[in-house]
Amino acid sequence: MKYMLLVCGDDTADASGMAPVEPWVEELGVERGVRLHGHRLRLPAEAVTVRVRDGEVLRTDGPFAETKEYVAGFDILDCASMEEAIEAAAKHPVATIGAMEVRAFWDDEDAEGRIRHLDAELTEAVRERDLDRAMACYAPDVEVFHPVSGLEQTGADALRKAQEQWFSALAGPADREVLDFRLRVDESVAFSHALVRLRAPLADGTTLDSVTRVTTGYRAAGDRWLIVHQHMSVPSDAGLPPAGRTGS
Structure with missing residues (x-):
C-alpha cells in the first residue's frame, strides 16, 4: 500500500537542533526499500495560488492560506500497513519540530x-x-x-x-x-x-x-x-x- 507523507514545517520552530534528514532517507530508501521517492518544496512565499472564477484565471502570489505550518516536502512510502507508515513518519527528523501527515493513496487501479x-x-x-x-x-x-x-x-x-x-x-x-x-x-x-x-x-x-x-x-x-x-x-x-x- 502506498502512502503520501506530507512533511509539515513550522516557521516559528527552532530547527537548529534537528537531526539531519539524510540518515532517514538512507534507512527507509536504501536499506529497507520503504521510501520510493520524495523531494523538498520551495518556501510558501514563492508559491502561486490559482483559482478560476467565471472563466477568469485568478493568480495570487503566496500560499493558499496564511499559517505558521506549511508543507515543506513530501515522501512516497510503500508500506504493509498504516501502522508501518506511521512508524516511518515518526522517525523523520521534521516530526520533532513540525508535523507529518500520513495519507493512504486512493487505490482503485490495478x-x-x-x-x-x-x-x-x-x-x-x-x-x-x-x-x-x-x-x-x-x-x-x-x-x-x-x-x-x-x-x-x-x-x-x-x-x-x-x-x-x-x-x-x-x-x-x-x-x-x-x-x-x-x-x-x-x-x-x-x-x-x-x-x-x-x-x-x-x-x-x-x-x-x-x-x-x-x-x-x-x-x-x-x-x-x-x-x-x-x-x-x-x-x-x-x-x-x-x-x-x-x-x-
Whole structure:
C-alpha cells in the first residue's frame, strides 16, 4: 500500500537542533526499500495560488492560506500497513519540530495487472506478426535497443521500420514465451525485468530459438500504460537472424 507523507514545517520552530534528514532517507530508501521517492518544496512565499472564477484565471502570489505550518516536502512510502507508515513518519527528523501527515493513496487501479496485460498483448502481436497491434504497445517517443543490429531505435517510426524487418525474417508465427517476469510499479512509471524465449521458423530455412533478457520501462498515459524504453540482450551464440533484423 502506498502512502503520501506530507512533511509539515513550522516557521516559528527552532530547527537548529534537528537531526539531519539524510540518515532517514538512507534507512527507509536504501536499506529497507520503504521510501520510493520524495523531494523538498520551495518556501510558501514563492508559491502561486490559482483559482478560476467565471472563466477568469485568478493568480495570487503566496500560499493558499496564511499559517505558521506549511508543507515543506513530501515522501512516497510503500508500506504493509498504516501502522508501518506511521512508524516511518515518526522517525523523520521534521516530526520533532513540525508535523507529518500520513495519507493512504486512493487505490482503485490495478496498475500491475494492466502492465501484465500489456505484455500479454505484445506476446499475441508477435505471435500473429501483427505490426499495428505490436506498435500500439509503445509510446511515440519510445527508445528500444535491439541486440541483433546493435542499434538503438528512437521514436515509433524508427521502431516500426525495425519491426517490419523483423517480421519479414519470419516464415511463420513466432512463439514468445515469458519465462520470468519481475515488475516494480510506481505512480506513473514502472520497470520490468524478464527472460523471454523466442521460437520461430525463419525465411532462410533455419529456426530461431533464443532466450533474451528484456528490461522494459513503462509510463502511465492517461488510463493506460505504454512502453517507453526497452533493452534486450542475448548470448553471443543465440542464433538470431542476421544483423540488421531486429526482434521484439
